[in-house]
Amino acid sequence: MKTTFQEDQSLVLIVDDEAFIRTQLRLALEREGYQIAEAKDGKEALNIFQQLHPNIVLLDAIMPGMDGFECCLQLQSLEQGKYTPILMITGLEDQESVDHAFDVGAIDYVTKPIHWPVLRQRVKRLIQQSQLQYKLELANQELQRLVTIDGLTQVASRRRFEEYFAQEWQRMARDQLPLSLILCDVDYFKSYNDTYGHRAGDRCLQKVAQAIKDTVKRPADLVARYGGEEFAVILPKTEMSGAMVLADKICSVVRRLAIPHSNSQVSGYVTISAGVATDIPQPGSDFQEMIAAADRALYQAKIDGRDRFQQSTKQSSSTFSIPRWGT
The missing domain is CATH 3.40.50.2300 (Response regulator)
Structure with missing residues (x-):
């Protein structure tokens, strides 16, 4: 040479x-x-x-x-x-x-x-x-x-969420395995923005996103910003029980961030509510109903007091409260 x-x-x-x-x-x-x-x-x-x-x-x-x-x-x-x-x-x-x-x-x-x-x-x-x-x-x-990456929070974007959810829905339908979805929403976030300003609101979302991302460990699981102050977690090959455990952890880690929120009607700190849905997709079926089921569960968790997660099925739902700062 x-x-x-x-x-x-x-x-x-x-x-x-x-x-x-x-x-x-x-x-x-x-x-x-x-x-x-x-x-x-x-x-x-x-x-x-x-x-x-x-x-x-x-x-x-x-x-x-x-x-x-x-x-x-x-x-x-x-x-x-x-x-x-x-x-x-x-x-x-x-x-x-x-x-x-x-x-x-x-x-x-x-x-x-x-x-x-x-x-x-x-x-x-x-x-x-x-x-x-x-x-x-x-x-x-x-x-x-x-x-594919949300610019503010550095988790997956809404577009990536939809692509990945469709992909995993088809894969779970083919293999007849369970697929779970957690939809999360920061409690009283509009009030937070009004009180502390939008720059503080952005920093809050960044911290919440990182906390969720750090909690979700498996490579196949995807954390995405679903929109505004909403986040979504896609969990392939996950039963409802496993998704509920993870939803509990997500609510807990966000609470432990102890981000002050003086106008929160929950605890004086930033908290998060979550809706959980699980299904075994059927070939040729549409995943939108599962998103709607998780969204209904999230809405019910908000009605029931926030800082909690709720399990949902296509027809009914059950609420699970979690310990909350003495309230």
Whole structure:
């Protein structure tokens, strides 16, 4: 292996079993300002690629042992090879060889003897294209994150809640397993905002969201901001009894935050009410009724005094009070 190194340059990996060809390529590309790594065969190329993560690979098609076609195929299977263009250099110009090069993942090819101005332009263009593709994918990932994460509370957004709930509803219907939902609402939150201001209200929601998130432990469970001061927790493979235990914990941890709320008619601190619903989804059924059932239970918990959770079924509900600051 031979490597020349300068920090701010693109790195080109040259793979060829002929030292003379490697030298020609290295000198020509160094004049264009690239840094260079060299490999004499496919096996060495794979090792260098994983160590240095080059911006482009110039790969000889015909080499002893592992040829360029097999090497290209293996490079493409590596995670870091996703955005790295491979330019095949070949003395073969028949249709079958050209098709094979593209089939194994080469983005372009040049033929021997090398036409240097063509090589220079193709290397430049392919590096620019791959860098642009990488930046666009990062931007798309960030946009996706922004639409799936609530900006204020950093839990899942309403959109993500609906997508995930639909997904888990279908999965539980297929496997005939229980799915539970907890809907939570901060008690007297409008009064809190009126008393302490909207910035304090935002901080309150952030603390409540983090407390709920810290309470929900399983990776498959999802905490989302359902809207305003409402939060939702999706619990796949969870019976009503398990959901009730978690709802109790959520109410307790929010109460233990001890966020002052002088106009609360419950305790003088911020509290939360919750409605719990559980169902075994049926194939082809709609999850909206389950959301409505949890919402009805939440409404009843509010009527019954807040700072409590309530279990609901499609037809009826049962209230469970929890200890509340001596009231």
